[in-house]
Amino acid sequence: MHHVLCGLAANPALPSELVDRLIKIADADLAEILAGRADLGHTQAVALAARGAETAVQLAHEGKLTVADIDPVVQPRAALALLEERAGSPEWARLLAADPVVGHREKLAACPALPPDVVETLAADPEVRVVAELALWTTPETAARLARHPHAEVRSAVAANGTTPPDVLAMLITGDGLPPVQRCLVCDREATPFVHDPHCPRLDCDLPPGAACDGTHQSTVHELHLRALRNPATPTEAVVGFANHPSMLLRRQLAVRPDLPPQICERLAGDPSPGVRADLAGNPVIDEALMRVLATDRGPEVQRSLALNPLVPLDVLACLAGVAKIGATLLPRIAAASPAEVRELAGSPHPAVRMLLAERRDLPAGIRDALAADPDAKVVKSIARHPGLSEAQLRAMADRHGARVVAKVAANPDASPALLEHLARHEPPVQRAFREVARHPRATPLSLLACLADKKARRTAAGHPALPPQVVVDLLADDDCEVVEAAAANPSLPRAVMSELVP
Incomplete structure (x- = not known):
């Protein structure tokens, strides 16, 4: 019965009074589906928000709740969702900045346009994860200040912030002009030197696999460098030295930057790692001469990346077409x-x-x-999926090439109802064709009935509005719960049956 109710909750033809009845009995799964309804009224949204905290958060993010609907003391997560959407109250931010739940303060730190006094409170938070979250999203001025924070995790977050000033990003890479880092998440918890076992048996341990600190906080510093390389605001001159770095991950991240000088591109083109060469091959910054060099690279990953490069010469692409797995x-x-x-x-x-x-x-x-x-x-x-092809052309394609193209022909937006019926009866049957027919808006009852014979297509066909109503009703008793849910969500389901199904 639960799958039936979940399907009904998503049914666009479900009458408003039945939506009200479902709200009164909604569990978490049902409430999530109901919250996504386009026709959900404000009164219904408020009633649904009372069913659970997760649902209230979802409704707040979707703009279906207002400040007047939420008590930040009772529903702090919903209040945070409105703050995240720039629709909350500044007083809520001040209240939540002192919330004893660390996760709430961490969520608050990611919210935009926080009052200055709230930013100051969060920047001084005793929990490093709260300060790091603030550093990740805050303004350039606060990011520059937090770059001097003694904890490596906070500096790493500053490196990922897209508004961090370029000169600050350069300092984070070199360390020049900044006080030494004092702590990281590893040495906060473990005696150093320490390397975290990738297969750590401790259930309460949340350190990343391979996290390490020998006093230099190396794993966090590595992550800082990775984030700085990803940050487009990081100056070119600050990152080119990573071309010779022993970390393949850092060289790969360098290879995709759009500001690489030609000499660095040439060096990376000879990198021993196929992954580095592949990332470089897809980078539009490389010139034609280097593309032609990379086209001779036998690494399939390199060939495919070069084929995806928007500036690859057509003659090079023609050569790749026959060898790269595109x-x-x-x-x-x-x-x-x-x-x-x-x-x-x-x-x-x-x-x-x-x-x-x-x-x-x-x-x-x-x-x-x-x-x-x-x-x-x-x-x-x-x-075969190109719009504008006539029915005669599509039929000729299916007749000439048979099962190899039938599914693609069935996916053509201009395929006629008669053609879809013809394809659904194809011998031998083509399972992928059934699935395309089952989702096609022009599918007829006859073609949909044929699709019910395929297990995967049956799930899609059960929700098609062209399926005869009595068949939809019969599918509510199907052995496959996904078929049942799809049938219950079918707008062709008779309203009288809907009413009988809702408690």
């Missing part, structure tokens, strides 16, 4: 191809290249039609 993906360079380049790609003698072009959904009609008649099934599979 799959059915619209590559950025293909998406940006000019009309002349599109014509060139369409005339390529290599099916793998034509397949890449066929992933576009804005092709001129002539090129689209030529690709639809392509002799290679891979090309046809890629073009």
Whole structure:
């Protein structure tokens, strides 16, 4: 019965009076679904918020509760949610800054536009995790001040803050101009030197695997460097030295930065780690000459990343198409191809290249039609979902290539009801085609009934509004709970049955 009620809670056709009845009996699962209803009224939202703290938080984030609806003492997490959405009261922030629950103060520290006195209180909080959370989201001025904090965890959070001034980020990397770090989360808890066992048996231990401190707080400093490398505000000159760092993770993060000088790119192109070379290959900052060098790299990860580079030359991409495992993906360079380049790609003698072009959904009609008649099934599979193809073209594709393309044809937005019925009866049956038909807005009752024979498609078909109402009712007794829930959420379910099902 619970799956039926969960489905009903999501049913867009559920009458308001039945929503009220569900609110009165809602558990956490049911309340979460009801809170997401687009038609939930304000009175209903207030009643639903009283069912549980998690639901109140969800409703606050979705803008369905106001300041007048929440008591910050009784519902502190909902109050925090409104503060996070910039819809709470400044007095709430002052109240919650003194909350004895550390998690509440930590949540508060991530909220935007906090009053200055609240920021000062949080910056002096005795719990490091609260100060670190503030450092992660605070203003440039406060971030610069917290960069001098004695705890490495706070400085690491400052390094991740996108508003931290560039000169401060540079100092965090080098340590120049800052007092020495005194503590980290590791030496707060363990006698040093200490390396945390990745398979630590202690159930109450929350140190990350491999966390280590020998007095230099090395694992936290490593995380600080990683965060600074990810931060686009970190100056280029402060990060180039990581090209020779022994940490592969730091070199990988360096390789994706858009501000790399050419000499650093060349050095990283010869890195012993395929992951570093792959990250560099996808970076638009590298020049054409280096792309051609990386195209000869035998690492499949490198080849695929280079193919995804939006600036890769088309002739290089054509070479990669036959060897890199790209799959059915619209590559950025293909998406940006000019009309002349599109014509060139369409005339390529290599099916793998034509397949890449066929992933576009804005092709001129002539090129689209030529690709639809392509002799290679891979090309046809890629073009099959292109809008504008006629029913005759789609049928011809399915008849010519059979099971290899049927599912893609069924996913075409212009597939007619008659074509969908034809594809659902295809011999041999194609399971993926059933799933595409089951979710297609033009699916007919006849085609949906055929889809019920497939286990996965049955779950989707059960929720399709074109399914006959009596069939929907019958599916409420299905052995598969997902089918039951989908049927209960089907707007075609008769209202009288809905009313009988709601206690």
